[in-house]
Amino acid sequence: MAASIAALIDNLPISENKLESLNDLKSLLGNLPIHSLGSIVANVSFNSVFDCLSTDNLEEIEVCCDVLKKLLTPVPAQHVLTQFPAELHAGLKHDEIPVRRLCLAEVLRVSENCCEELMVREEVVIAVVRALADQSLEVAKCAERVLTNLGLREDGLAVLYGGDVMSSLQEVLASNDVIRFRVYETIVAICRQSDMGLQRSSESGLVQHFLNELHKDDILVQLNCLELLSDLATTEHGLLYLDGRGVMSSLETMMTNVQSDPLATFLVPGLMKFFGCVARLRPKEVCTRNEMFVTTVFDSLTAPDNPSMRSLAVQTVGFIGSSVEGKLALEKLGSRMDSGVRCLGKTLREGQQDAKVIVLQALTSLLKLKVSDQTTELLKLTEHWYGQLGTNTFGYLMSLAEQPFPDLRIALLILFESLASQPWAQTIMANHPGFREYLLNRSTEKTKECKEKKYNVVLTLANSPTVAEVFGNPYVVQLKVYCNQGPFFIRVQAEVAMEGDS
Known part of the structure; x- marks a missing residue:
């Protein structure tokens, strides 16, 4: 198998039908487990596979991407940029989305496992920054994750907000509203991660650039700005920063002026969400x-x-x-x-x-x-x-437990779990006809998540210090048996053949 794979890769440059050769290679690789593939890849150069991306044939490109994805999987993250710096850099700027997606996924893997390897590749970081403006939202989101990972480290922030990388960020920022807010989204994500990220982002001037959007006469821009401000306000350091910059006061004024400004009513949902996030802290x-x-x-x-x-x-x-x-x-x-x-x-x-x-x-x-x-x-x-x-709220809740909709049942079971630890609610549960039987009846839930949520209700009730007083010891024993059996226990019914049965 290893020899066949190596031969196919070596013959790619001279193959008269590259698509057929790539499909053959894809089939061979598809039958190999990752651990076996690792030993093969370590001894094979597959630069010639990257060369197959230089074509206008989209089908060939897609198959080539499938092959490269399989070949790259066992390559340790710390070796990816070392072995294929030029190939990945070129791939990030490729005309076709599948190639950009593949190469960016590999760069993401590097940023998650050995970010220092990425920080010394300024040209790759610049290509990732420019990918924020990609026509593919999937590619742009992946680029945002890479840059956010870079912003987790102080030396990564220095790369991001320095030299040509910073210039590239400013170039992308000068694009249309949609792309500009992708940059802001990335900046806010970095700011939320740490006070250090917020301070360095602020020193770069990009945060103030973002805050200025709040005062534009474009309702849609203001709403997008409020959405991101709400994200930032979910962190204590972010909230302190916004308060210190006078943003809180500005938004309070906007909220107060809503009734006197007909256009401002469109901002109410964004303002409500923002102050809801602030109110949580x-x-x-x-x-x-x-x-x-x-x-x-x-x-x-x-x-x-x-x-x-x-x-x-x-x-x-x-x-x-x-x-x-x-x-x-x-x-x-x-x-x-x-x-x-x-x-x-x-x-x-x-x-x-x-x-x-x-x-x-x-x-x-x-x-x-x-x-x-x-x-x-x-x-x-x-x-x-x-x-x-x-009136009769618990009776109504129990009627919802009979509805066939998983999202409704999951939300209901999570509510039951929140009630199950409180003595007053335990009394309601214990006295409601049929609840005791419902709780121990495993056949009521069909999906994995519903079974897990119901198990959590039982577990919470069984571990409550007041449950024995409310439900009685015999029922508590049944609850603990349920807990010990786990959420997915299935009772096996024994069949006994009786003499005379046919």
């Missing part, structure tokens, strides 16, 4: 200082003619309430929050399936409490919010 500050944000969120929960805004508001409330500090901040809103939770209950019962899933996810965030956080005050709060959802 600083819930008390946002909920007390930004009245317009709070009003907009809770008014949107009842928006009958705008389901997308209603869904965003539901997600925002859940986002804020995912932490203990967020729960306490929402509690301070008093009747406004109670009314909001009643809206969640109404949407859960009357909304479309996708809306039900979003509400279940938000309720999971609002009602979840770690055992270590289960103070009397917080347990009363989650029980109170549950009570605001409406």
